[in-house]
Amino acid sequence: MKKTIGIMGAMPEEIDGVVALLNNCKTFSMGQRTYYSGQINDIDTIVVFSRWGKVAAATTVSTLIHHFNITDLIFTGVAGAIKDNLKIGDIVLAKRLIQHDMDARPLMAQFEIPLLSKSYFDCDSSLLNISANAINTLLEEKCLHTTIGDKELENFNIRHPKLYIEDIASGDQFFSSNEQKNNLCLQLPNIACVEMEGAAVAQVCYEYNIPFVVIRTISDAADEQSHIDFPSFIKEISSKYSTEIIKNIYNQLQHLNFMSKSKKC
Ligand code: SAH
Numbered sequence: 060m061k062k063t064i065g066i067m068g069a070m071p072e073e074i075d076g077v078v079a080l081l082n083n084c085k086t087f088s089m090g091q092r093t094y095y096s097g098q099i100n101d102i103d104t105i106v107v108f109s110r111w112g113k114v115a116a117a118t119t120v121s122t123l124i125h126h127f128n129i130t131d132l133i134f135t136g137v138a139g140a141i142k143d144n145l146k147i148g149d150i151v152l153a154k155r156l157i158q159h160d161m162d163a164r165p166l167m168a169q170f171e172i173p174l175l176s177k178s179y180f181d182c183d184s185s186l187l188n189i190s191a192n193a194i195n196t197l198l199e200e201k202c203l204h205t206t207i208g209d210k211e212l213e214n215f216n217i218r219h220p221k222l223y224i225e226d227i228a229s230g231d232q233f234f235s236s237n238e239q240k241n242n243l244c245l246q247l248p249n250i251a252c253v254e255m256e257g258a259a260v261a262q263v264c265y266e267y268n269i270p271f272v273v274i275r276t277i278s279d280a281a282d283e284q285s286h287i288d289f290p291s292f293i294k295e296i297s298s299k300y301s302t303e304i305i306k307n308i309y310n311q312l313q314h315l316n317f318m319s320k321s322k323k324c
Contacts, residue, residue: 063103065129069136071108072293076302100313116256120263132271135301138254139234139281148217153227153273155179156258160230180261183270193307194222211295225251229258234281
């Protein structure tokens with residue numbers, strides 16, 4: 060089946076580099092969003108800035124599914140670290156996503172999504188593998204230093220960034236205190252990082268059977284300092300990460316496409 064990939068970013072600066080990769084770029088305005096459509100490596104692609112929070116993300120992915128008929132979804136953004144081993148500049152690929160602010164007790168268990176009988180949504184295993192390869196390629200010393208200047212890496216104290224494949228929690232809260240962090244850890248000790256959109260996108264994709272993956276660069280430690288230097292981190296680091304990761308993902312997809320076409324011949 061012919062693919063149409065939706066790419067969502069939670070920051071406008073983050074999608075700018077990805078939009079620049081589109082050939083034959085056309086724009087569509089709907090519901091206060093701008094959707095950019097075109098091709099990357101001949102694969103039909105729609106790129107959009109989702110805005111922040113679960114509702115914004117859910118309505119945007121619904122439009123991608125119904126209006127643009129996407130077959131796959133890639134979400135890239137930033138997140139606050141919950142686990143202590145995560146450093147700014149590390150990348151977390153979601154294994155599963157949960158909505159930490161979903162609580163319909165006593166009607167059902169805490170975190171359970173009403174009428175779905177589940178709390179966690181799994182990312183697609185094949186997109187997960189492709190994304191892990193793409194991220195590992197970016198994080199190789201040589202590629203990292205060509206993508207981002209030494210000065211910028213030093214400014215954010217990024218030395219040997221790592222990829223983690225872990226569980227992510229999403230909710231309509233910006234985490235900016237150790238109290239919020241500790242509270243989440245007590246309730247969900249497996250969570251690596253926190254953000255505001257991923258699990259909402261995951262729920263919609265699950266309901267419509269759209270394979271998806273969520274990629275998050277650690278921008279802050281979700282503590283009292285989490286708002287500091289946010290804009291410059293997005294500009295200097297995470298937007299460059301996103302563009303490079305998307306390029307690497309599409310190179311693999313093009314290769315897989317070529318392999319499946321040559322098998323058919
Ligand atoms: N741009 C704003 C802040 C953005 S809101 C500013 O300039 O200050 C935060 C965005 O980053 C959301 O998309 C969310 O998913 C993610 N995020 C990063 N760190 C976060 C944290 N500590 N808590 C929750 N979301 C976080």
